[in-house]
Amino acid sequence: MINEQIVREVVGELKDPFLHKPLSETDGIVSISVKPEKKHVSVKLAIAKINTAEQMNLQMKVVEVIKAAGADSVGIRFEELPAETLEKFRGTATAAEAQDLLSPLNNVEFISIASGKGGVGKSTVSVNLAVSLARLGKKVGLIDADIYGFSIPDMMGITDLPIVRGERIIPVERFGVKVISMGFFVEDNAPVVWRGPMLGKVLDQFFRDVEWGELDYLILDLPPGTGDVALDIHQMIPTTKEIVVTTPHPTAAFVAARAGAMALQTDHSILGVIENMAWFQSKVTNEKEFVFGQGGGTRLAEELRTEVLGQIPLGQPDWNEEDFAPSVYAENHPIGKIYYDIAQKVIDKTKK
Numbered sequence: 298m299i300n301e302q303i304v305r306e307v308v309g310e311l312k313d314p315f316l317h318k319p320l321s322e323t324d325g326i327v328s329i330s331v332k333p334e335k336k337h338v339s340v341k342l343a344i345a346k347i348n349t350a351e352q353m354n355l356q357m358k359v360v361e362v363i364k365a366a367g368a369d370s371v372g373i374r375f376e377e378l379p380a381e382t383l384e385k386f387r388g389t390a391t392a393a394e395a396q397d398l399l400s401p402l403n404n405v406e407f408i409s410i411a412s413g414k415g416g417v418g419k420s421t422v423s424v425n426l427a428v429s430l431a432r433l434g435k436k437v438g439l440i441d442a443d444i445y446g447f448s449i450p451d452m453m454g455i456t457d458l459p460i461v462r463g464e465r466i467i468p469v470e471r472f473g474v475k476v477i478s479m480g481f482f483v484e485d486n487a488p489v490v491w492r493g494p495m496l497g498k499v500l501d502q503f504f505r506d507v508e509w510g511e512l513d514y515l516i517l518d519l520p521p522g523t524g525d526v527a528l529d530i531h532q533m534i535p536t537t538k539e540i541v542v543t544t545p546h547p548t549a550a551f552v553a554a555r556a557g558a559m560a561l562q563t564d565h566s567i568l569g570v571i572e573n574m575a576w577f578q579s580k581v582t583n584e585k586e587f588v589f590g591q592g593g594g595t596r597l598a599e600e601l602r603t604e605v606l607g608q609i610p611l612g613q614p615d616w617n618e619e620d621f622a623p624s625v626y627a628e629n630h631p632i633g634k635i636y637y638d639i640a641q642k643v644i645d646k647t648k649k
């Protein structure tokens with residue numbers, strides 16, 4: 298007669314597809330319930346990553362072994378192992394797993410940058426946050442996931458193209474940040490028109506086929522807005538911590554809140570809010586003028602139950618003809634310092 302002990306034994310021998318260890322050793326069996334009279338068994342299992350092809354394979358094996366042990370019907374539910382448990386197994390990752398961005402054993406932290414509408418400075422924030430994290434000694438990658446409105450190569454003054462070696466793409470490195478953008482793959486600024494499966498393929502390539510090496514952070518510059526494209530991309534990328542960029546006008550914050558709501562609906566969490574173009578500081582009077590209004594960042598943070606990570610005033614980077622990067626603020630620029638503080642906050646909040 299089938300009982301809990303038997304089920305625990307047979308299921309416990311199956312391996313977590315990502316940790317490559319038996320479920321009995323990974324705390325992978327959450328609960329078992331057996332109804333002997335109906336020969337029905339239900340199990341709840343925890344594995345490193347759910348909703349994957351690997352989960353489907355394991356699911357079939359679980360049914361097979363439980364039926365072989367005498368059950369007529371099997372119900373299975375999966376959940377993800379808690380972060381602390383995954384942490385314990387990180388040291389056992391193979392070199393390939395540690396470098397595979399999508400492996401649960403990779404320690405990379407994904408941070409996406411979103412906005413309710415275009416032109417609020419989302420790409421500028423992505424670039425400068427990435428550069429500041431690198432200045433703080435972190436290993437950083439940057440994906441320009443604004444597939445149709447890519448601008449990062451120009452903003453960082455990138456003139457090189459990635460090298461393609463066989464099936465692998467070597468990202469371009471600039472200011473210590475490894476960068477990949479659709480802009481590298483379209484000729485002469487031609488518009489990108491395809492959607493759906495092609496879009497998914499390109500994003501997938503950015504994650505799987507790019508030689509990222511080991512990263513602490515991967516920053517994703519998302520498309521602006523709350524329309525179909527932004528939604529598609531939110532659904533296609535791995536789970537991220539999201540930073541929402543807004544201007545200080547209360548109406549802008551209202552629109553940005555929708556972007557935040559989209560993030561939550563698609564299983565991303567909110568790391569904080571950045572208020573860009575927060576004020577203009579007159580060089581003559583030194584006074585702050587709130588040209589785009591005031592309070593939007595705080596209002597948005599309240600709405601999203603998060604904090605304002607920083608406020609960035611209006612101001613241009615000091616262009617350097619020798620090392621031209623029109624949107625990158627130098628470390629000693631007042632705005633560069635603000636980005637440095639924001640990057641430090643991000644590190645504190647993500648405990649890297």
Ligand SMILES: Nc1ncnc2c1ncn2[C@@H]1O[C@H](COP(=O)(O)OP(=O)(O)OP(=O)(O)O)[C@@H](O)[C@H]1O
Pocket residue numbers: 412414415416417418419420421422443446448520521573574609610611612613624
């Ligand atoms: N704090 C700032 N001070 C002055 N100019 C800024 C500031 N932030 C951004 N800009 C400028 O505003 C313009 C829009 O910025 P950016 O391209 O980063 O916005 P975006 O939100 O990414 O837009 P989109 O999503 O439509 O591409 C750029 O010309 C950029 O240089």
